[in-house]
Amino acid sequence: MMRIGMVLYPTFGGSGVLATELGKALAKKGHEIHFISYRQPARLEAFLENVFFHEVSIPKYPLFDYAPYETALAGKIVEIVRSNKLDLLHVHYAIPHASAALLAKQILAEDNKDIPVLTTLHGTDITLVGREASYEPVVSWSINNSDAVTAVSKSLVEDTLEHFQVKKEVLMIPNFIDFDRFNKKPKEHFKKAIAPNNEKILVHTSNFRKVKRVDDVIRLFHIVQHEIPSKLLLIGDGPERSNIEKTCRELKVCDKVTFLGKQEAIEEILSVCDLFILPSERESFGLSALEAMACEVPVISTNAGGLAEVNIHGKTGYTSEIGNYEEMAQFALDLLQNEEKLESFRHAALEQAKKFNLEDIRLQYIELYKKLIKP
Numbered sequence: 001m002m003r004i005g006m007v008l009y010p011t012f013g014g015s016g017v018l019a020t021e022l023g024k025a026l027a028k029k030g031h032e033i034h035f036i037s038y039r040q041p042a043r044l045e046a047f048l049e050n051v052f053f054h055e056v057s058i059p060k061y062p063l064f065d066y067a068p069y070e071t072a073l074a075g076k077i078v079e080i081v082r083s084n085k086l087d088l089l090h091v092h093y094a095i096p097h098a099s100a101a102l103l104a105k106q107i108l109a110e111d112n113k114d115i116p117v118l119t120t121l122h123g124t125d126i127t128l129v130g131r132e133a134s135y136e137p138v139v140s141w142s143i144n145n146s147d148a149v150t151a152v153s154k155s156l157v158e159d160t161l162e163h164f165q166v167k168k169e170v171l172m173i174p175n176f177i178d179f180d181r182f183n184k185k186p187k188e189h190f191k192k193a194i195a196p197n198n199e200k201i202l203v204h205t206s207n208f209r210k211v212k213r214v215d216d217v218i219r220l221f222h223i224v225q226h227e228i229p230s231k232l233l234l235i236g237d238g239p240e241r242s243n244i245e246k247t248c249r250e251l252k253v254c255d256k257v258t259f260l261g262k263q264e265a266i267e268e269i270l271s272v273c274d275l276f277i278l279p280s281e282r283e284s285f286g287l288s289a290l291e292a293m294a295c296e297v298p299v300i301s302t303n304a305g306g307l308a309e310v311n312i313h314g315k316t317g318y319t320s321e322i323g324n325y326e327e328m329a330q331f332a333l334d335l336l337q338n339e340e341k342l343e344s345f346r347h348a349a350l351e352q353a354k355k356f357n358l359e360d361i362r363l364q365y366i367e368l369y370k371k372l373i374k375p
């Protein structure tokens with residue numbers, strides 16, 4: 001039995017989802033998992049044996065214009081390692097988790113406690129945030145001083161090596177899918193409610209940031225719905241919501257687009273859909289696409305980042321250059337207007353998703369943990 005500290009962001013983003021689901025899977029196998037964050041993780045919705053949550057509180061003093069979360073996090077990590085005798089820290093996202101964990105590691109060394117730090121890179125911590133001039137030295141230092149480093153796609157490994165002065169080997173361990181949860185479910189009554197006239201259902205899910213290019217989803221759908229009766233479901237919320245609604249009004253598709261907001265049981269919605277649309281400008285992996293594929297939904301996406309490693313062009317869906325929503329619309333119509341081809345792509349999507357089975361990825365992490373934990 002290992003005692004693992006899992007440091008993460010508690011949001012619906014890919015890094016938080018992977019960290020939470022990995023921790024839960026490890027706990028089911030008897031390992032003790034301690035989640036550390038400023039809020040309870042979104043996917044940690046129920047009591048689980050061997051799972052503990054530690055909230056990082058940030059004292060507010062008039063001296064600080066901005067509360068020093070990294071310092072509070074490092075202090076909390078030290079406290080938890082000491083009181084729970086943790087064997088390893090697995091930190092997700094470089095800033096500020098890796099640097100905070102390494103500060104904690106230095107403090108604990110004075111207790112003659114050598115706590116290994118495994119850093120997992122997820123995407124924007126490398127491709128966007130980490131390239132800021134003020135952050136780059138800290139990101140590079142954190143990577144090079146971690147005991148081991150992983151990234152969730154080959155594309156992200158390449159980006160890391162290209163943009164940072166990395167001396168440490170960066171291992172690729174991909175994101176995963178939990179097939180106990182994500183699988184096609186019999187929800188025909190739900191489908192009938194959304195598409196009473198047997199319209200095709202397209203779906204997109206994200207945090208509605210500019211990088212997700214949700215406007216392109218609307219423009220793609222505008223083309224598709226002219227050719228074939230269809231509906232569009234948008235799952236999630238975020239800063240671009242009002243602009244997306246404006247685009248819907250401008251293109252006069254509001255009556256065919258449904259904003260569902262943030263959803264917990266996303267697998268039930270995916271189960272009634274025909275195509276998943278992901279026109280992102282950046283995707284280190286594309287976890288939302290993988291979740292759709294596990295529910296037998298082909299994907300129309302860009303070829304950004306690691307997406308082409310997940311969505312195989314011409315087999316599980318199609319990929320296009322960033323911004324080419326017209327081509328993506330034609331790819332969508334190619335599938336929606338050919339039921340036999342659509343079924344073939346559904347099957348291929350599921351088979352591809354099986355390559356990212358949670359159990360297989362869990363074993364890869366366990367082997368790495370064992371190498372890092374000193375007897």
